[in-house]
Amino acid sequence: MTEQYEDKQSAAGDASELTVGAPVKQRSRGGRNIKLARLGYRHVAGNAWTRIRLMFARGDKREAILEARRMANSARLYETLGDMKGLMMKLGQIMSFVDETMPPEYRESLAQLQRAAPPMSPTLVHEVIRAELGAAPAKVFASFDDEPVASASIGQVHRATMHSGREVAVKVQYPGVDDAIRADLKNMKTLYALISMAWKNLDPEPVLAEVRERIWEELDYRYEAENQRRFHDIYRDHPFIRVPGVVDELSTRRILTQDYVRGRGFYEVLDDPQDLKNRYGEAIYRFVFGSMHMFGIFNGDPHPGNYFFHDDGSVTFVDYGAVKYFSESRMADLVAYVLAGASDDPAAFADALKRVGFLHEEHEKDVSIDELHRILSFHFDPIREDSVFTYSTSWAYQTFKQGFMPDKDELGSLKHMSLPPDLIMLNRIQSGLNSILGHLQATGNWHRISAEYHSGGPVDTELGRQAAEYFAEWQKGRQDIELGKRYLKAPVFSTVDSD
Numbered sequence: 001m002t003e004q005y006e007d008k009q010s011a012a013g014d015a016s017e018l019t020v021g022a023p024v025k026q027r028s029r030g031g032r033n034i035k036l037a038r039l040g041y042r043h044v045a046g047n048a049w050t051r052i053r054l055m056f057a058r059g060d061k062r063e064a065i066l067e068a069r070r071m072a073n074s075a076r077l078y079e080t081l082g083d084m085k086g087l088m089m090k091l092g093q094i095m096s097f098v099d100e101t102m103p104p105e106y107r108e109s110l111a112q113l114q115r116a117a118p119p120m121s122p123t124l125v126h127e128v129i130r131a132e133l134g135a136a137p138a139k140v141f142a143s144f145d146d147e148p149v150a151s152a153s154i155g156q157v158h159r160a161t162m163h164s165g166r167e168v169a170v171k172v173q174y175p176g177v178d179d180a181i182r183a184d185l186k187n188m189k190t191l192y193a194l195i196s197m198a199w200k201n202l203d204p205e206p207v208l209a210e211v212r213e214r215i216w217e218e219l220d221y222r223y224e225a226e227n228q229r230r231f232h233d234i235y236r237d238h239p240f241i242r243v244p245g246v247v248d249e250l251s252t253r254r255i256l257t258q259d260y261v262r263g264r265g266f267y268e269v270l271d272d273p274q275d276l277k278n279r280y281g282e283a284i285y286r287f288v289f290g291s292m293h294m295f296g297i298f299n300g301d302p303h304p305g306n307y308f309f310h311d312d313g314s315v316t317f318v319d320y321g322a323v324k325y326f327s328e329s330r331m332a333d334l335v336a337y338v339l340a341g342a343s344d345d346p347a348a349f350a351d352a353l354k355r356v357g358f359l360h361e362e363h364e365k366d367v368s369i370d371e372l373h374r375i376l377s378f379h380f381d382p383i384r385e386d387s388v389f390t391y392s393t394s395w396a397y398q399t400f401k402q403g404f405m406p407d408k409d410e411l412g413s414l415k416h417m418s419l420p421p422d423l424i425m426l427n428r429i430q431s432g433l434n435s436i437l438g439h440l441q442a443t444g445n446w447h448r449i450s451a452e453y454h455s456g457g458p459v460d461t462e463l464g465r466q467a468a469e470y471f472a473e474w475q476k477g478r479q480d481i482e483l484g485k486r487y488l489k490a491p492v493f494s495t496v497d498s499d
Contacts (some may be wrong), residue, residue, distance in 0.1 A: 053432055086343075119156050120174060121490055122146035122346040126171050132255045139248065144170070147393035152305065154176075154218060154321070169261065171221065173254040177220050213271040218321035221256040226491040227299075227320035228258065233294060234474070240283045242316040261316045263308030270439060279313035281391070281442025282463050285449060287317060288433055290467065293453035296487025302432035304439075324425045325490040334453045336428075343379040346373040357420035366416045375414065383448040390443040396434035 017317070073430040125146065129137050137144035141160040148156040155173040162168055190306070217223045225246045232243040242261075250257035250479035269280065284307070291483050292298045298307075300322035326334070340352035350369045379399050382389045419427075451457030452464060461470050475483055 013022070017265075025397055033149075045091055073165055102483070119148045119151045119405055120172075122386060124175065125156075125158065125172050128254060129170075132252045132398055133250060141168075141170075150305065152442060155221075155254075155256075160257075162247070162250075166247075167260040168250070168257050169244070169259070170250070171256040171258075172438075173219070173221065176191045181215055182217065183299060211348060217323075221251060221321075222253055223491060224321040224323075227297075227323040231291070231299070231317070231320060232298070233286075234291070238470055240314040240463060241287050242310075242311075242314055244316065245317060252398065256320075261318065263310050263316055266304035266307050266436075268441075269309045274443070275439045275442065278443050279310055279463065280315055281437050281440045282449065283313065283315045283443070284433070284436060285444075285446065286463065286467060287315070288429065289450065289453050292326065294329065294471070295481070296328065298324055298329055298426075298429060300429045301431050301435055304436065307436075323490075324411045324422075325488060326422075326436065328485065328487055330422070331487070338380065338383070338450075338454065341373075341377060342384045344468045346370050349373045349376075350458065351415075356423070358417050360418055362414045363418075368467050372417075383450045384447065385445045386445070388443060389447075390441055391437035392441065393438040396438035400431045 008470065030242040048352075099258055125148075126136055129135075129140065133140050137160070141166075142163045143161040145159045147158075149159050149169070154177050155171045158170045158172065160168050160170050226460055228243065230248050232245050235241045235243045244259035244261055247259075269277065272280075277483055284302075288302070293379070299317060301319050306317065306319045308318070311315070312462050333352075337352040337356045337358075340348040343349070346369045350359065350364065353372075355499070359372075377384075378395075382391065383396070394483040446458060449458040452459060471483060480486075481488065
């Protein structure tokens with residue numbers, strides 16, 4: 001990639017060299033494998049000891065023993081993935097709200113990874129800021145809170161106030177997390193080799209290359225800052241979609257400074273009145289698909305920690321490290337696929353599968369198109385009929401399960417399909433979005449809302465009318481982009497060495 005922005009490193013040194021008290025435990029491939037193996041061994045050994053204890057226990061004591069073992073296992077899982085950070089922690093975050101079969105203790109433990117992973121020490125935070133911004137937090141900011149407000153898989157966030165009085169959130173990357181992710185990516189080669197044994201027409205190398213490229217973009221906060229600037233420009237004064245502004249002069253490869261957001265977290269709104277949750281759901285849906293269809297971009301990391309909810313029904317979206325850019329022609333392919341999938345025409349669906357790249361023409365003879373259409377068609381349930389549909393966690397889990405853990409009777413047809421590398425993130429966001437809307441039990445006529453974007457259908461909701469008025473004003477005087485016609489291009493940087 002071509003360098004477009006200078007790296008704002010000071011004479012204090014490179015933050016990647018900071019290792020004292022680093023929060024990422026085990027950065028080598030072997031060390032991370034050993035840590036996972038130890039987790040598995042302790043899990044098996046603990047369960048074996050529990051079975052022995054149960055032989056001599058009765059009644060309430062048996063339940064107390066089982067409860068203690070479940071809590072110990074889930075706490076150990078949280079601690080291990082939280083210490084490892086990187087891809088393993090990100091996987092735990094995803095599974096905590098996608099997999100409804102996971103025991104509640106495990107789900108709650110892993111859900112903490114979305115909000116409060118084990119943090120790095122204040123001393124190390126100060127060292128990273130000094131290395132990146134050239135001075136200690138006390139000089140750079142009027143105030144800086146050493147206690148993080150959020151800790152995640154790649155970095156943690158601190159609240160601060162600039163000398164101008166502007167309240168900001170400062171995201172600080174964990175030193176060594178790039179080494180940890182490099183190790184995890186090497187392990188993914190083994191994972192994809194196993195997948196290709198079942199999915200016989202899937203070439204794992206292009207898929208792995210796409211994953212690697214997107215992950216290294218997430219590690220470069222300059223890329224995230226530029227993505228966020230673009231979303232902020234699009235939604236600056238939007239009536240129900242908010243994107244924090246970026247502080248350019250205090251953002252580098254490993255530091256991202258942005259406006260501080262006040263709002264409620266995802267799990268705080270699940271008991272809200274259903275009408276308000278429906279509004280939240282529609283706002284999220286319009287952010288995802290409106291961004292795709294109007295600008296060819298979408299934010300590819302939809303998990304509960306990336307949303308802040310406001311009492312007026314608006315939603316703030318944060319974290320723009322995983323953004324995918326699509327061309328106009330590629331979006332046309334995807335629209336054809338969605339419309340065919342929601343139809344009762346298997347032949348049109350077969351053509352769309354080939355057009356997108358899910359089914360290669362030479363493999364069409366190996367599958368029953370009618371069966372394939374039947375298996376995959378429920379993915380399009382929300383938009384199939386011109387009627388109200390309510391998302392549920394059980395439906396969301398079934399869509400996720402089919403993509404990653406298909407039943408034996410489904411695998412016969414699905415194994416002949418391929419996975420276009422450029423759609424990996426689309427699958428990721430679709431699974432995440434379905435789960436988010438499922439937890440909200442979001443209800444609406446998604447058929448009509450979707451048709452606004454892919455077919456120019458009439459606006460049918462109050463939020464739709466507000467958004468249409470906003471973008472009509474937004475487009476005035478804009479020569480750089482035409483909604484749905486000239487899509488944005490991905491920013492280009494020299495990323496962290498990923499060899």
